[in-house]
Amino acid sequence: MVVRRLYYFLSFVCLPLVAVWGFFWSPAHWLLVLLIPYAVVGMYDMLTTKHNVLNNYPVLGHFRYMLEFVSPEIRQYFVETNESGRPYNRIIRSLVYSRAKGQVDTQAFGTQYDITTVGYHRSNHSLAPKEVDKSEERVLLGGPQCEKPYNASRLNVSAMSFGALSANAIRALNGGAKDGGFAHNTGEGGLSPHHLAEGGDVIWQIGTGYFGCRTPDGGFDKDLFAEKAKKDVVKAVEIKLSQGAKPSHGGVLPAAKVDKEIAEIRGVPEHQDVISPPIHSAFDGPTGLMGFVQHLREMSGGKPIGFKLCIGHPSEFMAICKAMLETGILPDFITIDGAEGGTGAAPVEFTNRLGLPVNEAVVFVNNCLLGVGLRDKIRIICAGKVATGYDMIEKFALGADMCNAARAMMFAVGCIQALHCNTNRCPSGVATQDPIRGRAVNVPQKRQRVHRYHDATLESFRELLGAMGKATVSDLHPGDIRRRMADETERSYAEIYTFVEEGALLAGTAPDNYTANWNRASATHF
Numbered sequence: 001m002v003v004r005r006l007y008y009f010l011s012f013v014c015l016p017l018v019a020v021w022g023f024f025w026s027p028a029h030w031l032l033v034l035l036i037p038y039a040v041v042g043m044y045d046m047l048t049t050k051h052n053v054l055n056n057y058p059v060l061g062h063f064r065y066m067l068e069f070v071s072p073e074i075r076q077y078f079v080e081t082n083e084s085g086r087p088y089n090r091i092i093r094s095l096v097y098s099r100a101k102g103q104v105d106t107q108a109f110g111t112q113y114d115i116t117t118v119g120y121h122r123s124n125h126s127l128a129p130k131e132v133d134k135s136e137e138r139v140l141l142g143g144p145q146c147e148k149p150y151n152a153s154r155l156n157v158s159a160m161s162f163g164a165l166s167a168n169a170i171r172a173l174n175g176g177a178k179d180g181g182f183a184h185n186t187g188e189g190g191l192s193p194h195h196l197a198e199g200g201d202v203i204w205q206i207g208t209g210y211f212g213c214r215t216p217d218g219g220f221d222k223d224l225f226a227e228k229a230k231k232d233v234v235k236a237v238e239i240k241l242s243q244g245a246k247p248s249h250g251g252v253l254p255a256a257k258v259d260k261e262i263a264e265i266r267g268v269p270e271h272q273d274v275i276s277p278p279i280h281s282a283f284d285g286p287t288g289l290m291g292f293v294q295h296l297r298e299m300s301g302g303k304p305i306g307f308k309l310c311i312g313h314p315s316e317f318m319a320i321c322k323a324m325l326e327t328g329i330l331p332d333f334i335t336i337d338g339a340e341g342g343t344g345a346a347p348v349e350f351t352n353r354l355g356l357p358v359n360e361a362v363v364f365v366n367n368c369l370l371g372v373g374l375r376d377k378i379r380i381i382c383a384g385k386v387a388t389g390y391d392m393i394e395k396f397a398l399g400a401d402m403c404n405a406a407r408a409m410m411f412a413v414g415c416i417q418a419l420h421c422n423t424n425r426c427p428s429g430v431a432t433q434d435p436i437r438g439r440a441v442n443v444p445q446k447r448q449r450v451h452r453y454h455d456a457t458l459e460s461f462r463e464l465l466g467a468m469g470k471a472t473v474s475d476l477h478p479g480d481i482r483r484r485m486a487d488e489t490e491r492s493y494a495e496i497y498t499f500v501e502e503g504a505l506l507a508g509t510a511p512d513n514y515t516a517n518w519n520r521a522s523a524t525h526f
Contacts, residue, residue, distance in 0.1 A: 072419065082112050085417070087342065092387050093411055099456035100412035100449035120484040121394065126469025132462040136473055139401050141236060143332045143377045147302025150201075150235040153182035154473075155392065155458055157450075158383045158404035159205050159240070159308070161189025163253050163262045163274075164344040164421070165410075166438035168446075169430045172413050174200040175443060176450025185404060188240050188251050188276065191228050192265045198447065202233050205308070206296075207240040208250055209276035211266040220282035222299060229300035236304040236332070237296050239289070241280070244341030244384055247310040247355045250276030252345040256424040257433040285525045286323030294329045306333035308383070310341070311361040312354070314514075318521035321372045321505075326523045330377055334369075335404065336361045338384025342407045344431055345422035358384030359398055363478070363497045366399030371505030371514065387411075389460030393468075397476040398493060412453040413446045 038059055045051075045058035054061040082090045091112060098105040113120065142149025157177055162170045164187065177184040177200030184200050186192070188207025195202055206213065206225070213225035229237055242248055253262070253274040263270040283292040289307065297305045311317055324330055338358020343351075356364070362382055369375040382400035386392065387408035395403055407415070414428045421431040429440035470476055479494035504510040505518050 076417070087340070087385070088387065088407060088411075088417060092408075093417060096387060096408050096411040096453060100453040102452050105456065116484060116488075118484055118486050121390075122482055122484075123390075123393065123464075123468055123480050124482070125467050128469055130466045130469055130471040132466045132471060134462070136462060136465070137458045139379065139473075141333055141379055141402070142304045143330050143379075145297065145330055146304050146332045148304070149332075150183075150304055152235075152402060153180070153454070153458070154396075154402050154461070155386075155454055156183040156203070156402065156404050157185055157409050158406035159185040159187040159238070160406050160410070161187030161211075161251075161253075162192040162194050162265065163189045163257055163433065164431060166426075166429055166432050166434075166441060167192075167194045167261075168438050168441035168443050169410070169413050170194040171197050171443045172441055172446035173409055173450055174198040174202070175447030176409075176412070176454065177201055179447060179451040180454045182454055183235060185238065189253070189262075190265050191231075191234070196231075196233060198443075199233060201235045202231075203236045203238055204229065204234050205238045205240050207276055208278065208280050209266070209268075209274070210282070211268075214267045216267070218277075218281070222295075225296070226299040229296070229303065234300070234303065236306065237300055238333075238335060239280075239292065239296070239305070239307040241289075241307050241309040242312070242337070243308075243343060244310040244337035244339050244355050244358070245343035246346035246350040247312055247339070248278050249347065249350050250278050252276075252422075254345060254422060254424065259433055262433065286319045286523050287327055289320060290323045290327040290329040290331075293331050294327075304332035306331045306335060306379075306381075308335035308337060308381075310337045310339060310354075311356040311364055313526075314364065314517040315520040316526045317365065318368055318505075318518050319523060319526055321368050321374070322521055322523040324374060325372060330374065333379040333381055333402075334365060335381040335383050336365055336400070338382075341384040343421075358382060359394070359493075360497070362395060362398045362400050363493070363499075367498075367500040367514065368505070370502045371500045371510055371518075373503045373506065375502070387457075389457050389462075389464050392457070392461045393464050393476065394481050396473050397478055397480045399478075401473075408453070408457075409450060412450045414441060414449075 042058040045054040045061065048055060053064055095105055137154050138151055139154060140149050141152040157173050171194050174184045174195055175198035178198050183203050185203040186195050186205050188205050188209060188211060190212030191204050210220045212228060213221045215221045255271050255273045258271055258274055260270055266274060268274050283289055293305050336358060338361055339355030340357060362380065365380060366375065369378055379401045380399055381402045381404055382395040383404035386395065386403045386405045392403050410430055413430050415430045416428050418427050420426050424432050424434055426432040426437060429437045432438055468480060478497065479492040481493045482490045483496060485491055498511050500510050500514055505514065510518065
C-alpha cells in the first residue's frame with residue numbers, strides 16, 4: 001500500500017511538476033527525472049510476489065488498481081440508471097433529498113419505472129377520494145399492562161447507534177425528532193449524550209452487549225438501566241433480539257471507530273473491534289424474554305417495552321407467542337426488521353442469505369398475534385427499507401401500525417450512499433467517527449431537513465390513503481396492494497399470502513403450515 005501511494009504521488013504530483021520544470025531543464029535532465037521513479041516502481045513490481053498482475057505487468061498494472069479504486073463512483077454517477085441503483089435507487093434518493101430540502105418533489109413526463117415488470121407493486125385509486133385527518137399520523141404505543149403509553153408518530157427514526165453514526169449526525173436526527181414530534185431509536189450502542197443533546201423523544205434500544213447498562217464483565221446492569229430509563233425523554237425501551245441485515249449475529253463496530261468517547265459510553269476497550277454476542281445473557285428462552293420485558297417495565301416506571309427481531313424459524317416466534325399466553329406478560333410492541341434492512345457493517349453472507357423479507361415477516365407476525373387473540377393488545381412496528389409514503393401504505397395494509405426509517409433518515413442528513421459505512425471514511429460525515437469528516441454535518445441545518453422529510457412523507461402517506469378511498473389506516477387491508485406476476489397478470493397480497501382468523505391457532509383451525517409450526521413451538525426454549 002505504501003509503495004502504491006508513492007507511485008500515485010510520483011505519477012500525479014511529481015510528473016506534472018517535472019513537465020513544467022522541463023521547460024527550464026535540458027531534455028536529458030527531464031528524461032532522467034521521468035524514468036527513475038518508473039524504473040524503481042517497475043523493479044519493485046517484478047520482484048514482489050504480492051500481486052500477480054503487477055508481477056506480470058510492472059508499472060502498467062497499477063492502472064488496473066487505479067480504475068478499481070474509482071469504479072464504485074463511476075458506476076454510481078455514470079453507469080447506473082435512475083431505477084437500477086442498490087440498495088436505494090436514484091429515484092428514491094432524489095425524492096428524499098427533495099423533501100428534506102423543502103424542494104419540489106413532483107415528477108415530469110411520467111413514471112420512470114416499467115410498470116409491467118414482474119414484482120412491480122401498485123394500488124387502486126378511488127373515484128370517491130377521502131379527506132384523511134392528521135390524527136391518522138399518530139398512534140398510541142402501549143398495551144394494557146403499560147402505565148405510561150406514548151402517543152407516537154406513524155414514522156420514526158430507526159435504530160442507529162452513536163459509533164456507527166457520527167455525533168453530529170445523531171444530534172441532527174434527534175433535533176429533527178424534537179422539531180417534528182417523532183421518536184429517535186438509539187440503536188444498540190447506548191443512550192449517548194448526543195441522543196440527549198437536542199431533547200428529542202428517544203426509544204432506547206437494549207442489545208446483547210447491554211451498552212449503556214453494562215457491567216464490567218458484559219452483563220446487564222439493572223441499576224444503570226433504571227437510572228437512564230426513567231429520564232423523561234426516554235419514551236419506550238426496545239430489546240434487540242436480532243437484526244435484519246445480520247440476524248443471529250452480534251453487532252459489529254470496527255476498531256477504527258472505537259475512540260475514547262465511544263469506549264466510555266459503551267464500557268469497552270478503546271481501538272478494538274466491538275462485537276456483541278449473538279444472544280442475550282440476561283434471560284434464556286421465550287418465557288425468560290417475557291420475564292425480562294416485565295422486569296424492564298417495572299424498572300422504567302411503566303413505560304412501553306417491546307422487542308425487535310428478524311423472523312427466522314417460524315416456530316421460534318410462535319414459541320414467544322406461547323410464552324405470552326403462559327406467563328400473561330405482553331410486550332407493548334414488536335418491531336419487525338426485514339432481511340433487506342441496512343447496517344453499518346455485517347458479514348456478506350448474513351446480509352445476502354439469512355432472514356425473512358419484511359413484507360412476509362409482517363404478514364406472519366400479524367397472523368400469529370391474530371391466531372392467539374393478542375393482536376389488538378400489541379403494536380407492530382415495521383423497520384426495513386421504508387422511505388416513501390407508499391412504503392408506509394404497503395406496510396400498514398399488511399398489518400403494521402408504525403414504521404421506522406434508518407437509511408432514508410440518513411439521506412435527509414446528507415448521506416450519499418457511498419457504501420463506506422464500515423470503513424470510517426464516510427465522505428459525507430454521517431457514518432464515521434473521524435472528527436474532521438463528522439463536522440461536515442451541520443446540525444441546525446440537517447435537523448430541519450430531517451423534520452421536513454418526516455412531515456412531507458407523512459403528508460404523502462395521507463394523500464395516498466385518501467386517494468385510495470380510505471379515511472383511516474384501519475381501512476387498509478392486504479387486498480389493497482397488487483403485485484405484478486410472471487404470467488402478465490396481477491395478484492393482490494390477499495391472494496398471495498395465507499391469512500389466519502382470530503383465535504385460529506388456539507382453536508386448531510389455522511392453515512396446515514401454521515398449525516405444524518405451532519405444534520413444534522415450546523414456551524420454554526427456542
